[in-house]
Structures are given as structure tokens and as C-alpha cells.
Amino acid sequence: MDQFYLEDCLKGSSETRESGRSFEKLCRLISQAFFKEWDEQKENIHTALDIQKNAIIGYEKEVAFFKSKIRAYLKEFGEPASIPRWYESLEDGIYHENWGLSGIAEWFGEAYRESSSAKVIGDRIYFLENGKMCLKEQRISKERREQLIRAFLLLTPEERINKDFHELYLLDGTRVTIYGGSMVKQGQDVIIFRRYIVPAYTFDEQVKRGTIPPEAAPLFKEMVALGFNVAFSGAVRTAKTTFLSTWQSYEDESLEGVMVETDPEVPLHKLMPCAPIVQILADNDKLKHVTKSLLRSDADYVIIAEAREGIALDAAVKLASKGTRRMKITFHLREPLHFPYDVAGEIVKSMGGDIHFTAKKVAASFDYIFHFIQLKDKNQKRLKSIYEISFNQRDDRIQMEKLCEYSPITESWKWRCVISPDKRKAAEEEDSERFSRFSDLLSKLGGEA
Numbered sequence: 032m033d034q035f036y037l038e039d040c041l042k043g044s045s046e047t048r049e050s051g052r053s054f055e056k057l058c059r060l061i062s063q064a065f066f067k068e069w070d071e072q073k074e075n076i077h078t079a080l081d082i083q084k085n086a087i088i089g090y091e092k093e094v095a096f097f098k099s100k101i102r103a104y105l106k107e108f109g110e111p112a113s114i115p116r117w118y119e120s121l122e123d124g125i126y127h128e129n130w131g132l133s134g135i136a137e138w139f140g141e142a143y144r145e146s147s148s149a150k151v152i153g154d155r156i157y158f159l160e161n162g163k164m165c166l167k168e169q170r171i172s173k174e175r176r177e178q179l180i181r182a183f184l185l186l187t188p189e190e191r192i193n194k195d196f197h198e199l200y201l202l203d204g205t206r207v208t209i210y211g212g213s214m215v216k217q218g219q220d221v222i223i224f225r226r227y228i229v230p231a232y233t234f235d236e237q238v239k240r241g242t243i244p245p246e247a248a249p250l251f252k253e254m255v256a257l258g259f260n261v262a263f264s265g266a267v268r269t270a271k272t273t274f275l276s277t278w279q280s281y282e283d284e285s286l287e288g289v290m291v292e293t294d295p296e297v298p299l300h301k302l303m304p305c306a307p308i309v310q311i312l313a314d315n316d317k318l319k320h321v322t323k324s325l326l327r328s329d330a331d332y333v334i335i336a337e338a339r340e341g342i343a344l345d346a347a348v349k350l351a352s353k354g355t356r357r358m359k360i361t362f363h364l365r366e367p368l369h370f371p372y373d374v375a376g377e378i379v380k381s382m383g384g385d386i387h388f389t390a391k392k393v394a395a396s397f398d399y400i401f402h403f404i405q406l407k408d409k410n411q412k413r414l415k416s417i418y419e420i421s422f423n424q425r426d427d428r429i430q431m432e433k434l435c436e437y438s439p440i441t442e443s444w445k446w447r448c449v450i451s452p453d454k455r456k457a458a459e460e461e462d463s464e465r466f467s468r469f470s471d472l473l474s475k476l477g478g479e480a
Contacts, residue, residue, distance in 0.1 A: 054111040058128045061104045065129075087130055087182040089202045097130065098122045117169050133179060134169030138224065139203075147268075147410065151176065151222040162408030176220060183207055200295055227273055232280040232302060242270055242403075243414045244444040246476055247435075253469040255281040257458045258332075258356040260396060264364035265403035270412035271361040272296055272336060274401065278359060279303070279334065286331035286357070291321060291343060297336050318342040325350065332357030339363065341381025344374050348389075351396030356461070358397070367402040367418050371429050394429040395422035398454055406439070413437050414444070421451050434473070448477030 069079045086093035101122040110121060117137040118124030127136040138149040138158050148159040154176075156167045171179070180197075184190050187199050195212035204226060211220040234248035243251075254261075255278060263271040263278075276297050282288070288308040290299055299308050309330070313321045318340060325333060325346050333350055335343050338360040351358050364373055375389035397420050404415040417435040422428075432449040450470060458466040 052109060052111055054114050054124065055128075057108060057111050058125050060108055061101060061125055062129045064104050064107075065100070083130070084185055088185050094126070094131075098126055101125050115169065117167070130182075133171045133175050134167065135171070135179075135224070137167070137169070139205075145228055145410070147226060147228050149224040151220075153219045159409060162406075162410045173218065176222070180209055180211070180222070183209070198294070204296075204298065206294070206296070225268075227276075227296075232273070232277045234277060234281075237274070237277055240412070242274070242412045247414070247444070250469065250472045250476065251278070252281055253465050253472065254399070256283075256462060256465050257469060258461050259398035259454070259458070260351055260356065260358035261360075262370065262397050262400045263359070263361045263403065264367055264370060264400055265415070266363065266365060266405065268409070269403040269405045271403055273412075274403065274414075275334070275336060275359055275361050276302060282306070282332070282357065287329070288332050288334065288357075289325060289328055289330040290334040290336060291318070291325070291346075292336045293339070294337065297334075299334075318346070321346075330355075332359070334358075335360045337361055339377075341377040341379070344393075345378045345382050348374075348378065348392050348396045352392065356457075364402070367400045367416060368431060370397075370400050370418075370420065370431075391422050391427075391429060394420050394431075398457075399434075400431075404437075413439075419449055419451060419454065421453050435476075446473070446476035446478070448473045 069083075082093050082096060086097045105121065114121050114124045115134070117134055118127065119140060123136070127133055132139065134156050135149060135151065137143065138146060143149075143158055143160075146159045148164075150157045150164065151171060154170045154172060156169055156171060157164045158167060159165075181192065183199060183201075184192055184197065186201070187197075190197055190199070193212075195210065195214040197207075197209040199207050199209075201207060206225045208223040208225070209221070215221060234243065234251055237243045238245045238248055261278065263275050265271050279297075279299065280302055282303070284303055284306040286306070288299075288306065289311065290297065290308060291311045291313055293313065295312060299306070299310055311321055319342055333347065333355060335347050335358075338344050338347065344360075344362075347358060347360055362370070362374065364370060371390040371393040372386065374393045375386050378384065378389050378393075379386045400418045400420055401414060402416045402418070404413050405411070406413060414435070415437050416433060419432045419434055421430050423430045430451065432451070433447060434449055435444055435446050437444050450473065455466070458469065
């Protein structure tokens with residue numbers, strides 16, 4: 032592996048530029064001035080390097096320190112005739128050109144706070160605007176891309192820099208996915224930025240965004256309180272995790288919970304700061320050990336975000352079979368009717384067993400599947416359907432009933448009132464009064480009241 036030196040990561044471009052006090056020239060002069068000053072303060076070199084590293088990672092205190100130094104240097108060097116329009120200020124531009132996010136910094140500004148994704152492909156930069164990826168004016172050189180990737184990897188020092196694939200999270204929760212080396216065509220390395228843009232995890236916010244119908248909010252609140260086991264399914268970027276977070280925000284804060292994630296996507300400590308929720312990060316190898324402790328756990332409920340692996344799904348089914356309520360998972364799925372067999376397939380692939388028997392156990396473990404889609408305008412998500420799922424022991428068959436379906440033609444939802452005996456029994460045992468409200472609301476939505 033090539034050696035990595037922090038100062039190489041920090042240095043600005045040294046390529047020859049045209050004479051004159053252009054913005055680019057000023058960036059280079061200030062970069063050189065910084066390093067000259069650091070070099071003269073050899074007795075404080077470790078402190079200096081820590082400040083530089085933390086500034087690159089994005090810690091506000093160190094970034095503010097850099098910008099204040101830039102303002103001081105500007106008094107010495109003067110200001111350029113103009114600055115690139117995508118930077119908020121001169122010191123902001125100089126900071127990002129030399130040490131920060133380069134032209135991608137614009138995406139993190141106020142103007143793009145509603146954009147959920149940005150991409151760098153080769154030297155090209157794209158922002159998601161009005162549901163479409165739009166090519167931006169600014170470019171980012173190969174040298175600057177490599178510097179940016181090294182800066183990101185300071186967040187995960189255990190990662191080998193020469194890997195072709197990286198996935199990490201910035202301080203604000205933005206997920207960064209990097210493809211390089213043999214995984215991409217020459218000069219076409221990729222950096223993808225993705226973030227959740229829902230400012231408030233409430234059903235009212237979901238209604239405002241058009242994701243769910245207005246009439247659903249009261250019904251969903253009753254469903255949360257009744258402790259149903261729910262799965263949120265759909266393709267990538269269909270708001271599954273956002274809806275899981277929203278559903279969870281209505282959970283009783285006095286109950287003890289455990290959440291298992293492979294990546295730190297759902298910040299429950301911020302969403303429910305007073306709730307006793309244990310948050311565990313575990314990849315596929317660690318999940319084997321975590322599963323045993325989960326099965327011995329006395330938690331009131333378990334959340335498995337982004338349930339991709341059979342080990343995690345097997346744990347969810349086993350927990351449900353021993354009586355755990357309020358189970359919540361997200362699962363990548365195109366067709367919700369395939370849910371029991373798709374989940375069973377993952378479990379059998381990892382754990383062994385008979386797929387038909389396992390599919391029946393899956394059906395018996397969950398109560399409802401909420402399926403989400405993304406519209407042509409990629410900023411628009413919709414609750415496509417809700418299915419009640421159960422296992423009919425008398426007939427020895429999996430039973431799935433559609434409660435709700437979205438029509439893209441009429442842009443509306445159609446409801447049916449379906450409550451199977453096992454759902455009725457479990458809900459009445461949990462809270463008969465709230466079940467009565469749930470039943471009445473569903474009956475009205477289905478046109479039966």
C-alpha cells in the first residue's frame with residue numbers, strides 16, 4: 032500500500048497558472064502561506080496537524096479557525112476581481128478549494144437543502160434538482176478528487192485507502208459512496224452523496240410531502256400504539272428508512288428498544304433522546320454474535336433497519352415467534368406479495384432450512400407490509416400499498432390482503448377494511464379501546480361506515 036502523508040492530503044494544487052491575482056492564484060498563495068506558517072512553528076506541529084485534520088473532516092471549530100486565518104491573509108494579499116458563483120463568500124471559496132469540498136460545497140448550502148443526492152463522475156459534478164440529476168458548471172480535477180477521498184477517509188482510519196470501494200458517513204449524516212480503481216473506467220471514478228431531507232419525522236410531514244394520504248395519519252398513530260409488527264418495503268430511494276423513522280417517532284418512549292443497523296442511518300438518540308433504546312452497529316460477521324444476545328434480550332421491541340442479510344431476518348422471525356411485538360424492519364423489495372418468500376429465501380440461503388416452512392414462519396411473524404415507490408420526479412415518494420399478512424393455520428396457507436393502494440392516474444388512495452382474526456385478537460389484548468378506534472377508522476376509509 033502506498034504511504035499516506037497528511038500534508039499531501041492538505042496541499043493545494045501546485046500546477047502552474049496564468050499570472051495575475053485570479054481566484055485560483057489567490058487560493059494557491061494562501062495555501063502556501065498556511066504551510067509556511069505551520070512549518071515555522073515546528074514545536075507545535077502535532078497541534079497544527081490535528082487542527083488541519085479536523086478542519087478537513089468538517090469540525091466547525093477548526094473550520095472557523097481556518098476561515099479566520101484566510102480573512103487575515105486576504106488583508107495581505109488583497110481580493111480577486113471575482114469568485115466562482117457557487118461559493119457563498121471569498122473565504123468560503125478559498126477554504127473549499129484548498130481543503131474542503133471543492134465545488135460540491137454548493138450542494139451543502141441553503142439553496143440545495145431539499146436535494147437528496149449529488150454525484151461526482153470523473154471531473155463532472157451533478158446535483159439532484161426537481162427530481163433530475165443536473166450537470167453543474169463547476170468541475171473537479173483528478174488531483175482534487177483524490178485529495179477529497181483521502182480527506183473523507185480520515186473519518187474511517189481503519190479503511191485501506193487503496194480499496195476500490197468505500198462507504199462512509201460525514202459528520203452531518205450524509206452517506207458517501209466511492210467507486211474507483213478497477214471498478215470504474217479510467218478517469219471515471221465516482222463519488223455519490225446521499226442524505227435524508229425530511230426536516231420533521233411526523234405523519235403530518237409525510238402528508239405534506241404527498242407520501243401518504245391525509246386520512247392515513249390518524250390510522251397509523253393507532254397502529255403504532257397497538258404494537259403491530261411492520262415491514263417497510265420498496266426499491267432503493269423510496270423513503271423506507273424515512274417512514275420507519277417516522278413510525279418509530281410515535282412509539283411509547285417508556286418502552287425499551289434495540290435497533291440493529293449495518294450503517295448508522297437512523298439517529299434514534301436524536302429522534303427520541305429520552306427513550307431507552309440500544310443502538311447496535313453490526314455487519315454480517317458481527318450479526319451472528321448479536322443475534323444470540325437479541326434472542327435473550329428483554330427489550331420491548333426490536334428494529335432491524337435495512338434488513339439485507341438472512342442472519343438479521345432470521346433473528347427478526349425468531350424474536351416475533353417468541354412473542355416480541357412492535358417489530359420494525361425495512362427490506363428491499365419490488366413486489367410486496369413476494370415478501371414471505373423473498374425473506375425466507377434470504378434466511379434459507381444463510382441459515383439453511385425448508386423455504387416453504389420458513390415462508391410460513393415469516394408470514395406468521397409480521398402483521399403489515401407498507402410498500403413504497405419513487406415517482407418519475409425522484410423527489411416524490413408514495414405509499415404504493417399496504418398488505419395485511421398472516422398465516423392461516425387451519426388451511427395451512429399464507430394469507431395476504433390488500434388494505435390500501437395508490438393510483439398514479441388519479442393520484443389518490445383506495446382503501447379496504449380487512450382485519451383478520453389474529454390481528455383483532457392481538458390488538459384487543461394490547462389495548463381494546465385503541466383497537467376500537469383503529470377498526471372504526473379503517474371501516475370509514477373502506478366505505479363500510
